[in-house]
Amino acid sequence: MEVAIPITNELEQRISDAFCIFDHHGDKRIDIREVGTVLRFLGCVPTEQEINEVIAATEMEESAGDVHLSKFMPHVAQLLAERKMEPASPEKILAAFQILDPEQKTYITKEYMSKMMMEEGEPFTQEELDEMLAVAIDPITGNIPYEFYINQLMHQPANSIYELAARYWTLKPKETKRGSKWAGSRISIR
Incomplete structure (x- = not known):
C-alpha cells in the first residue's frame, strides 16, 4: 500500500x-x-x-x-x-575567468577551456563539456567571450x-541520530 x-x-x-x-x-x-x-x-x-x-x-x-x-x-x-x-554569483564566475585570462583578452580559447574543465578541480565529463561549449563558443571566432557567456548563464527564471x-522552508526539529549537528536546531528563513 x-x-x-x-x-x-x-x-x-x-x-x-x-x-x-x-x-x-x-x-x-x-x-x-x-x-x-x-x-x-x-x-x-x-x-x-x-x-x-x-x-x-x-x-x-x-x-x-x-x-x-x-x-x-x-x-x-x-x-x-x-x-x-547554489550556483556561483556572476561576480565569482567573472573573477574565475579573469584568473584564466591574465592578458585580459576578454576571451578564453576553446582548447584552453577544454583542458581546464577536463583536468582541473572536479573534471567535466565529455558530454558535460560538449554541452557547455555548445553555448559558450562564439561561432565566428571559435573562442569563448566569457562576459557574454556569463550573461547567458545568469538568465534565471x-x-x-x-x-x-x-x-x-522553516527547519523543524527532526528526529536525528544522537550527535548530529542538526539535532535540536531550529532555523527560520524569511
Whole structure:
C-alpha cells in the first residue's frame, strides 16, 4: 500500500515534480544514480561529494540503491534553505575567468577551456563539456567571450528554487541520530 506524501507548498511541489520525472516505475523511488540529475534539474550545482552526502542521507535502508521521495524531499528542502549547492554569483564566475585570462583578452580559447574543465578541480565529463561549449563558443571566432557567456548563464527564471526555499522552508526539529549537528536546531528563513 502506497503512503501519500503530503506536499504543503510550492517548494515541495517543485522538488516532487523534479524527482518524479526520474521515477521510472511510478513508485516514488529513484535509483541513487539519478540523485545528481534531479538536483541539477532543480537548478542546484552540487559537487560529487555533495551528491554522495545526499545519497547517504536519503538512501533507503530496506532497498539499497534507491532513494524514496519521502526522505529526499525534506532533506533537499533543508539544503536549499541553507543555500547549499547554489550556483556561483556572476561576480565569482567573472573573477574565475579573469584568473584564466591574465592578458585580459576578454576571451578564453576553446582548447584552453577544454583542458581546464577536463583536468582541473572536479573534471567535466565529455558530454558535460560538449554541452557547455555548445553555448559558450562564439561561432565566428571559435573562442569563448566569457562576459557574454556569463550573461547567458545568469538568465534565471522567476521563482528560482532558492527563492522558493527562502520563502517556504522553516527547519523543524527532526528526529536525528544522537550527535548530529542538526539535532535540536531550529532555523527560520524569511
